[in-house]
Amino acid sequence: MTPGFRFYPTEEELITFYLKHKIQGTDVTRDILRDIDRVIPQLHVYDFYPWDLPQHAGEVCRGDPEQWFFFIPRPEKEARGGRPSRRTSSGYWKATGSPSVVYSSSNRIIGIKRSMVFYNGRAPTGKKTKWKMNEYKAFQQEYSSNTNTTPKVYIF
Amino acid sequence: MTPGFRFYPTEEELITFYLKHKIQGTDVTRDILRDIDRVIPQLHVYDFYPWDLPQHAGEVCRGDPEQWFFFIPRPEKEARGGRPSRRTSSGYWKATGSPSVVYSSSNRIIGIKRSMVFYNGRAPTGKKTKWKMNEYKAFQQEYSSNTNTTPKVYIF
Numbered sequence A, B: 001m002t003p004g005f006r007f008y009p010t011e012e013e014l015i016t017f018y019l020k021h022k023i024q025g026t027d028v029t030r031d032i033l034r035d036i037d038r039v040i041p042q043l044h045v046y047d048f049y050p051w052d053l054p055q056h057a058g059e060v061c062r063g064d065p066e067q068w069f070f071f072i073p074r075p076e077k078e079a080r081g082g083r084p085s086r087r088t089s090s091g092y093w094k095a096t097g098s099p100s101v102v103y104s105s106s107n108r109i110i111g112i113k114r115s116m117v118f119y120n121g122r123a124p125t126g127k128k129t130k131w132k133m134n135e136y137k138a139f140q141q142e143y144s145s146n147t148n149t150t151p152k153v154y155i156f
Helices: A011-025 A030-039 B010-029 B029-037
Strands: A006-007 A069-072 A089-097 A102-103 A108-120 A127-138 A151-156 B003-006 B070-073 B091-095 B100-103 B109-121 B126-139 B152-155
Touching: A011 A030, A011 A069, A011 A102, A011 A108, A011 A127, B010 B029, B010 B070, B010 B100, B010 B109, B010 B126
Parallel strands: none
Antiparallel strands: A006 B003, A069 A151, A089 A108, A102 A108, A108 A127, A127 A151, B070 B152, B091 B109, B100 B109, B109 B126, B126 B152
16 A cells, blocks of 8 residues: 555444444445455454554554554343443443434434543552543444344444 | 545655655656655645645545645745745635644654644735645755755645
8 A cells, every 4th residue: 555545434434334334244245344354353352451452453454553443242241231341351441421423424323432541450440541442333223233243343 | 445545644654755755756766756646746736725625636535525635846936045925816824833843753853844724815814714734844854856846745
């Protein structure tokens, strides 16, 4: 790739292309799914220290200096209606502010975005770090999967 | 190109790849110069309304919703030591704050950056618009051209 070209998606591209196709799964061609996987792989994000995540990014994003993208399967506990746990072995991800609505360029509501910061240690005495994560969920019913997982996109 | 991939260069890439190669001119291969031209064309930026500039962007950047890049030849007046004029037919570009220094990732000074805002009308009564421009000049002596022009990169 020529210098300066990188994966720098809009939120609309993340939700209406990547997340939508990932959720639809078998509805799209194998080629598209393989391409998506090279950009945004699926990973159990909470099993990792934030600083170890970049090396697991998609092959075309691994060299990026500032952001990386992952799908994570919806944790079983959350799928059963429980509160999501964002605890990791060394700390926890804590929401900053309220979730916000993501609009398409045609002003349609397409998703919900949560911003989080990583704290080292255990709540409520953890120490804030510089690691940030944005979580996106597709909003529209049409994107819902028949399976048990609702993939999310994470940006660090 | 897969959705989400776009020209989103670092300042270091702008200066040490695009601006450097543009200034060196005949020192680099025709292929590189043709590639650069498809990304950052040369344009007399001050001959245009800001809102007409996007359509003159490089073919791979023309669809971008928020930023476009141009080289402009150094105006003759400025090359002779005069103060640069940033007046256009309908208004003028005015600096915001002081110029800043651009560092490479290895902490070397590689350029100077000036940020500007477009005002409709004539100074000092012009009306501020939402159009912004960043001007970069390569700093190092090694990038200086033998010709009369010192191209700059503009980001809107």
